[in-house]
Amino acid sequence: MVFQQIIAGIITGSLYAIVALGLVIAYKVTGVMNFAYGYMGMISAYIFFTCFSMMGMNYILSFFIAVTFGSFVGYAVERGLLRPVRNISPASMVIITLGLLLVLEGTALQIWGNNYQQIPNLLNGLPFILRFGGGIIVIPQQNILILGVVTAVIIALILYLNLTFQGKAMRAVAQNEEIAKLMGINSSLMMSISWIISGSIGALAAILVAPQTFVYPDMMLSLQIMGFTAAVLGGFESIPGSIIGGISIGIIENLVGTYISTNLKTTFSLAIIVAILIVKPEGLLGSTKARRV
Amino acid sequence: MILSIKALSVKFKGLIASNNFSMDVEKGSFHSLIGPNGAGKTTVVNALTRVVSSTGTALFEDVDLLKMPAHKIINAGVARTFQNLELFKNLTVMGNLFIGAYHTINYNFFDEIFSTKSYKFEQSKIVQNVTEISEMLDIKRYLNMPVSSLPYGTQKLVEIGRAVISKPKLLILDEPFAGLNDQESEKLKEEILRIKNLYDLTILMIEHDMRIVMSVSDKITVMNFGEKIAEGNPSEIIRDRKVAEAYLGDRSYSRS
Ligand SMILES: Nc1ncnc2c1ncn2[C@@H]1O[C@H](COP(=O)(O)OP(=O)(O)OP(=O)(O)O)[C@@H](O)[C@H]1O
Ligand SMILES: [Mg+2]
Numbered sequence: 001m002v003f004q005q006i007i008a009g010i011i012t013g014s015l016y017a018i019v020a021l022g023l024v025i026a027y028k029v030t031g032v033m034n035f036a037y038g039y040m041g042m043i044s045a046y047i048f049f050t051c052f053s054m055m056g057m058n059y060i061l062s063f064f065i066a067v068t069f070g071s072f073v074g075y076a077v078e079r080g081l082l083r084p085v086r087n088i089s090p091a092s093m094v095i096i097t098l099g100l101l102l103v104l105e106g107t108a109l110q111i112w113g114n115n116y117q118q119i120p121n122l123l124n125g126l127p128f129i130l131r132f133g134g135g136i137i138v139i140p141q142q143n144i145l146i147l148g149v150v151t152a153v154i155i156a157l158i159l160y161l162n163l164t165f166q167g168k169a170m171r172a173v174a175q176n177e178e179i180a181k182l183m184g185i186n187s188s189l190m191m192s193i194s195w196i197i198s199g200s201i202g203a204l205a206a207i208l209v210a211p212q213t214f215v216y217p218d219m220m221l222s223l224q225i226m227g228f229t230a231a232v233l234g235g236f237e238s239i240p241g242s243i244i245g246g247i248s249i250g251i252i253e254n255l256v257g258t259y260i261s262t263n264l265k266t267t268f269s270l271a272i273i274v275a276i277l278i279v280k281p282e283g284l285l286g287s288t289k290a291r292r293v
Numbered sequence: 294m295i296l297s298i299k300a301l302s303v304k305f306k307g308l309i310a311s312n313n314f315s316m317d318v319e320k321g322s323f324h325s326l327i328g329p330n331g332a333g334k335t336t337v338v339n340a341l342t343r344v345v346s347s348t349g350t351a352l353f354e355d356v357d358l359l360k361m362p363a364h365k366i367i368n369a370g371v372a373r374t375f376q377n378l379e380l381f382k383n384l385t386v387m388g389n390l391f392i393g394a395y396h397t398i399n400y401n402f403f404d405e406i407f408s409t410k411s412y413k414f415e416q417s418k419i420v421q422n423v424t425e426i427s428e429m430l431d432i433k434r435y436l437n438m439p440v441s442s443l444p445y446g447t448q449k450l451v452e453i454g455r456a457v458i459s460k461p462k463l464l465i466l467d468e469p470f471a472g473l474n475d476q477e478s479e480k481l482k483e484e485i486l487r488i489k490n491l492y493d494l495t496i497l498m499i500e501h502d503m504r505i506v507m508s509v510s511d512k513i514t515v516m517n518f519g520e521k522i523a524e525g526n527p528s529e530i531i532r533d534r535k536v537a538e539a540y541l542g543d544r545s546y547s548r549s
Binding site for chain 1: 342343344362363364365366367368372373375379381382383384388391392393395396398402405406455459
């Protein structure tokens with residue numbers, strides 16, 4: 001029973017982790033906490049729904065169209081809405097993302113209405129059943145898919161940031177934009193790329209979670225909040241921190257939900273996280289913020 | 294003449310940090326920029342490298358640096374170090390040197406992913422440069438260490454290496470000798486002169502250590518309160534009354 005909950009926690013947690021990752025990569029490079037993040041993903045889930053359920057395209061094609069759309073949304077938001085005010089009033093960038101959240105919610109409502117739309121799991125076969133010390137653990141195939149996709153994204157991202165020249169350049173911009181520019185790095189381009197990556201991750205998360213939540217304008221609300229919490233728990237600056245943060249919250253939430261109270265699981269988990277942050281304000285793997293020139 | 298600064302002015306909220314400052318740097322020369330604390334030396338270099346905005350012109354081989362975006366400066370052939378170390382602290386020494394070479398690479402992201410010929414060729418060239426420069430600065434054994442774990446003097450060498458590996462024509466050093474002891478200073482002086490010869494560099498150096506300045510400079514420009522107050526070769530500067538006055542009025546001079 002405990003193992004079943006831990007496995008379930010890892011699955012939910014991996015979605016929190018990937019949302020946290022998307023938030024953190026955009027934050028590290030451009031310094032903006034994107035409060036519209038989940039809602040940007042939600043639009044892609046609707047795109048998926050439109051392609052797959054309304055227009056009858058196949059699953060993989062719909063998936064690629066929706067994720068590409070998500071990357072485009074990421075690019076457009078950074079380039080079109082945030083960059084124009086970046087040098088005038090950095091603080092207002094966060095407010096803009098809050099406004100964007102409302103705009104996206106309203107837009108979705110206008111175009112698709114407020115019905116709960118269903119999209120199917122990609123993998124619908126029989127769940128895996130593991131026997132484990134007398135108990136059994138049931139893992140639906142879709143959850144294996146989620147875990148697999150999330151793991152692949154995390155590995156790709158880590159390889160990209162650590163091994164490629166472009167990834168190193170992006171880390172340099174994240175650390176010190178002024179100095180990175182003097183190394184010949186086009187920091188504007190890196191900012192665009194970071195939002196493209198972030199946007200496509202957000203779309204991916206929304207499409208993966210959609211079979212459980214259904215597609216509707218506020219479908220990403222709880223995932224976004226938990227993703228933020230995971231990012232904060234991880235220190236908001238750290239990629240391993242986001243992953244550990246997300247998985248821990250997923251596990252805590254599932255255990256609390258099972259053994260203490262389902263109604264209180266979010267409240268309780270947040271309380272635990274606040275307690276951790278009181279002891280370690282910089283987050284699990286965070287560091288004090290680097291100084292700017 | 295490789296660099297010609299004309300009427301460079303920088304204002305910070307009421308403070309004129311550089312006031313109509315002009316100065317020429319001869320190609321191949323070792324040119325020092327000196328002056329009391331707060332004179333505006335770093336500000337001039339910050340303006341040249343587009344870290345702060347300014348008015349005036351700074352012709353570098355016929356292009357005006359002050360009209361360029363910051364990320365094109367290194368392409369024009371100007372690299373610099375910083376008064377307060379500005380390394381990428383979460384990267385290794387090697388990582389920092391690689392970023393220094395960033396603008397020299399011609400391959401793109403896809404060459405890298407598919408490990409194409411041009412990628413392999415350029416990669417090996419960069420590794421060769423990293424080896425050469427780290428040997429010259431005697432930092433080769435630190436290549437795989439995170440820079441933040443290294444002593445201050447070594448970090449300064451890494452910063453010089455990061456500037457040199459970009460193959461600049463003009464290398465700007467902002468107080469490279471600050472915080473070094475006599476022995477380290479002597480060693481760094483030799484290394485800088487060797488690099489200058491080997492790579493045919495022009496050097497513009499801000500420095501407070503007068504012994505070093507007098508021994509390496511072909512020409513010295515002296516600033517005070519954002520303005521040029523004297524210019525000449527070391528023996529002329531030593532005898533200049535305005536220079537003596539500027540420094541006597543400044544207690545911090547006694548530290549060098
Ligand atoms: N970004 C900035 N904003 C406001 N004032 C600044 C800024 N940078 C420099 N100043 C001011 O401009 C003046 C010149 O500073 P600058 O750093 O150029 O002096 P410096 O000659 O390099 O001195 P030092 O030898 O101490 O390094 C100083 O009064 C300094 O306080
Ligand atoms: Mg200075």
